Every structure is written in C-alpha cells, then in structure tokens.
Amino acid sequence: MRQLTEDETKVFFEKLAKYIGRNIVHLIDRSDETYYFRLHNDKVYYMSEELMKQAISVGRDQLIALGVCFGKFTKSKKFRLHITALDYLAQYAKYKVWIKPNGENTFLYGNNVLKAHLGRITDDTPEHQGVVIYSMSDIPLGFGVTARSTVETRKLQPTDIVAFHQADIGEYLREQDTLF
Amino acid sequence: MEDSTQKSKFKSVTVEKPIPLQYDLAILAGFDTNALDESRLKNDTDNYLEEYTRDGTQLIINQIFNLPIKSSELGVMAELPDLVTVLPREKPLPKPKPPTRWEKFAKVKGVQHRKKSKMAYDEATGEWVPRWGYKGTNDDGANDWLIPVPDNAAKKERITKNEARNRRNVEEAEIASNQSKGLNGVNERSLRRAELQKQIIVSKTATASMGKFDKRLEGEPKLKGVKRKFEPIIGDVKKEKESSLNILNKVVGKKGDIVNVRKAIAKRGQ
Numbered sequence: 001m002r003q004l005t006e007d008e009t010k011v012f013f014e015k016l017a018k019y020i021g022r023n024i025v026h027l028i029d030r031s032d033e034t035y036y037f038r039l040h041n042d043k044v045y046y047m048s049e050e051l052m053k054q055a056i057s058v059g060r061d062q063l064i065a066l067g068v069c070f071g072k073f074t075k076s077k078k079f080r081l082h083i084t085a086l087d088y089l090a091q092y093a094k095y096k097v098w099i100k101p102n103g104e105n106t107f108l109y110g111n112n113v114l115k116a117h118l119g120r121i122t123d124d125t126p127e128h129q130g131v132v133i134y135s136m137s138d139i140p141l142g143f144g145v146t147a148r149s150t151v152e153t154r155k156l157q158p159t160d161i162v163a164f165h166q167a168d169i170g171e172y173l174r175e176q177d178t179l180f
Numbered sequence: 181m182e183d184s185t186q187k188s189k190f191k192s193v194t195v196e197k198p199i200p201l202q203y204d205l206a207i208l209a210g211f212d213t214n215a216l217d218e219s220r221l222k223n224d225t226d227n228y229l230e231e232y233t234r235d236g237t238q239l240i241i242n243q244i245f246n247l248p249i250k251s252s253e254l255g256v257m258a259e260l261p262d263l264v265t266v267l268p269r270e271k272p273l274p275k276p277k278p279p280t281r282w283e284k285f286a287k288v289k290g291v292q293h294r295k296k297s298k299m300a301y302d303e304a305t306g307e308w309v310p311r312w313g314y315k316g317t318n319d320d321g322a323n324d325w326l327i328p329v330p331d332n333a334a335k336k337e338r339i340t341k342n343e344a345r346n347r348r349n350v351e352e353a354e355i356a357s358n359q360s361k362g363l364n365g366v367n368e369r370s371l372r373r374a375e376l377q378k379q380i381i382v383s384k385t386a387t388a389s390m391g392k393f394d395k396r397l398e399g400e401p402k403l404k405g406v407k408r409k410f411e412p413i414i415g416d417v418k419k420e421k422e423s424s425l426n427i428l429n430k431v432v433g434k435k436g437d438i439v440n441v442r443k444a445i446a447k448r449g450q
Binding site: 003005014021024029034036037053056125 | 428438446
C-alpha cells in the first residue's frame with residue numbers, strides 16, 4: 001500500500017472526471033472524515049483514515065483488499081474503473097441514463113444500451129461522455145459511455161446503440177475473483 | 181472632330197510626375213515617391229485617390245508596353261524582366277562549421293590554401309590540358325593500349341584511413357558543440373569515454389536475454405537504475421490534500437465545469 005504518484009493521480013483523476021467532473025473535490029475534501037486514495041497491487045482503494053491506520057500493520061503480501069476499490073492500473077499504466085466505484089460515481093454523476101425495466105437484464109449481462117431500452121437521459125449530454133446508468137426506479141446499474149448526444153438519440157432506430165457498456169453490477173457475480 | 185471626342189472620352193496616356201517612378205515589373209509594381217497633394221486629399225478624397233490610382237496604373241501599363249513582345253498561341257505577351265526588389269533571407273545564416281583537425285593544424289602552422297588553376301601545361305605535347313578528368317594530365321598512362329590490373333589495396337587503405345579521420349572530426353565537433361552548451365571543463369577524452377561506456381551498456385541489452393546471461397568483464401561498471409521514491413503512507417494530510425487538489429485543477433481546469441456552456445447556449449437560444 002502506498003500513496004499514488006503525481007502521474008498516477010493525474011491518470012486516475014482524468015478517468016474519474018469523465019463521470020463526475022469537478023465533484024472529485026467532494027471525495028478528496030470531505031467534511032465528515034479524512035478519506036484517502038491508496039494504491040495496493042496496482043489497484044486504487046478509497047478508505048477512511050482510521051481504516052488505513054489499521055491496515056498499516058498488515059503485511060503487503062497478506063493484505064488482500066481494503067476500503068472501496070475504485071479500479072486498477074493496467075500494465076500499460078492506464079486506469080480502468082471497476083463497478084465497485086459505482087456508489088460514488090452514482091452519487092456525484094453529472095450525466096445519467098435511465099433504462100426501462102425490459103432493458104435492465106440485457107444491460108446486466110454486459111450488453112450495450114439500445115435506443116429501445118432508453119427510458120430517460122440527461123439533457124445536453126454530449127457524445128462520448130461518461131454516464132452512470134440507472135433503472136427507472138433510480139437504482140444505479142452500472143456505467144458506460146454515450147454513443148450519441150441527447151439530440152441525436154431522438155432520431156435513432158430502436159436497435160441503435162445509445163450508450164456503450166463499460167461496467168454493470170452483474171460483474172459482482174461474473175468477475176468475483178478479480179474485482180476487489 | 182473625331183479626335184476631339186476621343187480626347188474628351190479617354191484621358192491622356194502620358195502622365196507627368198516630378199519624380200519618375202521606380203518599377204519592379206516582375207511583380208507588376210511601381211513605387212511612387214512623389215508627395216501627395218494634401219489639400220485635395222482632405223477635401224476631395226475619393227476623386228483624388230481615383231485619379232492618383234489611374235495615373236499610377238497608366239504608368240505601369242506604359243512600361244509594360246515598352247517591354248519586348250512575343251506573340252504565341254495564347255495571344256500577344258510581354259516578357260517580364262527579372263525581379264529587382266531584394267527580399268530578405270528567409271532563414272538565418274548557417275552557423276560556421278567546427279574546424280577539422282587539418283584546418284586547426286593549418287591555422288597554427290599558417291598553411292595557406294592556394295587555388296590551382298583547372299588547366300595545366302603539358303610539356304610533352306606543349307598544350308594546355310585539364311589537370312584531372314577526361315584527357316587530363318594525371319591519367320598515368322590510362323590511355324595506353326595495354327594496362328595492368330590496378331592494385332587497389334593502397335587506395336582502399338587510403339579510403340579507410342580518411343573515413344576514420346572523418347569520423348573523428350565529426351565526434352570532436354559534437355563534443356565541441358556540447359562544450360559550448362555549458363558542459364565546459366570536461367575534456368574531450370573523458371567525454372568520449374563516458375559516451376563509449378554508455379554505448380557499451382546499451383549494446384549489452386541487445387541480446388535475447390537483454391544482457392542477463394552475458395559474461396561480465398572485469399571492472400565493468402555496474403548498471404544503475406532509477407530508484408523509485410514514494411511518499412509515506414501516512415504523511416502530511418494537508419499537503420496530500422493540497423497536491424491532489426492541484427492535480428485536479430490541472431485535469432479539470434481551475435474553474436472547472438461550474439458553468440455548463442452547452443446548456444447555457446441552448447437556454448439562451450430559446
């Protein structure tokens with residue numbers, strides 16, 4: 001476990017900012033307790049100060065995971081967000097997509113969001129913007145990237161893709177081994 | 181009568197100016213150095229400028245009609261002269277090349293380069309012939325009807341020697357340019373030594389195992405990698421927060437996306 005270097009922080013924030021923009025401030029500068037981002041086994045964890053202090057006494061090899069895993073650095077040093085970060089992304093998301101009940105299942109199996117399944121979408125969402133995907137009852141299901149801007153989605157065919165799948169809560173089952 | 185109507189319809193082709201114009205007909209330009217009539221320029225601007233332009237154009241056209249004329253399929257053409265205006269150089273002057281060893285030596289010894297004429301007097305025939313090349317004086321019997329196969333060993337040796345010298349000159353020039361960049365005080369020998377060491381290290385990694393199983397020479401320098409250094413796990417809370425906020429500002433921009441420009445424009449358009 002260690003602090004992120006400047007370069008790593010930059011790459012990490014760049015990815016995170018695609019979904020929550022400047023709201024990253026609320027993660028760094030919290031009013032309740034001090035929270036930290038720490039790197040362990042190439043994964044970035046978000047944890048309270050108290051938890052971190054306890055974890056220091058655990059050896060590097062013995063420590064498996066702690067706090068909330070936000071994602072991991074790939075071998076080529078890019079950052080990949082994990083579904084475990086969804087709680088925070090959903091809380092601060094700038095652009096949202098709601099999908100109809102009949103589309104929930106296909107999305108949770110890892111498919112893209114089609115126009116036919118689109119319930120609602122935030123106004124003025126640009127193209128290729130990171131979005132958090134909700135069910136119609138406002139339960140966050142995952143996140144992805146828009147294929148078209150809001151205006152363009154209106155003209156689409158029902159089978160056209162509205163948002164590309166990136167992560168969904170089905171991964172909690174599908175990828176239990178590597179997720180945390 | 182016909183003459184007088186033409187005169188009233190068209191202005192005169194001869195224009196008189198106190199100071200004659202300078203022309204650069206290659207770019208169809210004339211340069212008028214005469215003073216402007218200020219009172220007319222102020223009171224009757226449009227008419228004055230129109231007249232002034234007409235006069236200038238007339239003068240240029242007069243000049244063009246004086247040029248040699250050639251008729252072709254496309255019509256009658258005037259042949260424009262070469263450009264007179266001197267344009268400044270686009271790129272800076274090239275830097276002087278660093279002197280080679282020979283040039284340095286020649287300077288110390290005061291050796292002067294004397295230019296030989298291209299032609300030389302051939303005493304045998306009593307004629308002036310080129311010093312080298314076709315029908316030159318130095319053909320050494322190449323024009324004879326029978327010549328032995330030349331022994332190129334000496335020439336090859338000369339060439340390799342010259343190439344080595346050339347390489348040395350290039351290296352020394354590079355070192356000299358390094359010194360001018362502020363690496364003063366380091367002599368050429370030690371610089372070249374360091375360069376060689378670096379090259380050895382690089383060449384070591386050119387095996388399939390990246391040099392892992394290569395035999396090491398005695399006294400070979402050990403390769404030093406860059407040691408990574410990380411901040412402590414629990415460091416200065418304030419400092420960490422500040423640095424991550426700084427990075428965030430760089431990523432998102434200081435003002436960030438407080439104002440949604442797209443939305444604002446859409447609102448305004450409504």
